[in-house]
Amino acid sequence: MNVDLGDLNAFVAVAGAKGFRDGARLSGTSASALSEAVRRLETELGVRLLHRTTRSVRPTEAGERLLERLRPALAEVGAALDVVNGFRDRPTGTLKLNVPISAARLVLPSIVPGFLAAYPDISLEVIAEDGFVDVLAAGCDAGIRYDERLEQDMVAVPIGPRLQRFAVAAAPAYLDRHGRPQHPRELLGHACLRGRFASGSMPPWEFERDGESLRIDVTGQLIVRIGAAADLTVDAAIAGAGVVYLFEDWLRPHFESGALEPILEPWWLRFPGPFLYYPGRRLLPAPLRAFVDFVRNGS
Incomplete structure (x- = not known):
């Protein structure tokens, strides 16, 4: 049996990415090259390794068994070859x-x-x-x-x-109109700019002070994808649309400029x-x- 190492790597890339296009993006090659490599490997082994549909790619039972053994083996091969890197000046x-x-x-x-x-x-x-x-x-x-x-x-x-905090803030003009909350529960009466995970879950806003912990299910008109669209909540807060809850370091430049005013700081949640x-x-x-x-x- 004459199996090419590159074809094995191609199979692992496609199976891991669950598709030829994503596998090509992650491995820095073309989808057609990966497809040809997997086809060669299947021909050489005489068994189908991937179920292919127009919507997805997933390993067959034989493919799953091969993956279990290949991933650690290929990692060791890569590590072994990389040993020579230690002999370089850089x-x-x-x-x-x-x-x-x-x-x-x-x-x-x-x-x-x-x-x-x-x-x-x-x-x-x-x-x-x-x-x-x-x-x-x-x-x-x-x-x-x-x-x-x-x-x-x-x-x-x-x-x-090593220590971070979630901060809460709003534009001074917003707070002048709607009041400055003194307790996290008062946020239930405010327009809060919320985030949703890719999974669909919408986490509550968490607070702590002197051993007391609170989880507040706030409400508001604007909901964004957590991470990817966080800057939109910041911009909306600066424009006076409501209250934002985000990493303190993310909001700090706007505290320093005065565009946002921190609120409820004694309650800000600390985390590693x-x-x-x-x-x-x-x-x-x-x-x-x-x-x-x-x-x-x-x-």
Whole structure:
């Protein structure tokens, strides 16, 4: 049996992305090239590996069994080949990170410029989205997530601020018209600018003070996708449309300019900062190892 390693990688990319087009986007090749590679692999093995429809691609039972063994094996092959990177004066290659939009905005700007300057031969690709994804299946080397969303078999390294808060604010003109709430329950009488996750759930606004915790199901006319459209709620709040609830660091420039006025600050919810996480295998690709060391050293 003469199976090409590239064809195996193509199969894993397509199966992980659940489609040829997305697999091509994540692997940096064309959908037609991936299709041809998978076809060659199936012919060589003499078994169908993928169910293909106009709407989806999913592994057959044989494909699932092959994937279970291939993913760790290919990871080890990649890590073994990457060992030679350690003999270079400077590591080279591509590092792909999957991060929430909040991290792309609030965490990475203070890290990325210095990292790129320290490692000029490394290309960094950042995929920002707020859906919970398997970073390996998505073709990424590592991700950034908050503690409650970490997978158990991952190594986690603190990255960015270790303590954050959700802030509440509105335009001074809005507060002049509608009053300044002194307790979170008073928000039930205000126009609140809400967010909805991609899953469809709409989280309540959370508050805490002196050991007391509150979850308020606010109401309001505007609802946006959490992360992707958060700036719309900020702009609407600045224009006087209502009250916004968002990361303190996201709103701070508008506090400093006076465009937004913080409210209920003693009740702002504190929570631990995010983590860089990656598979706990023994050998890391050189670009990822360089990034982990850079983050750990606080450079």
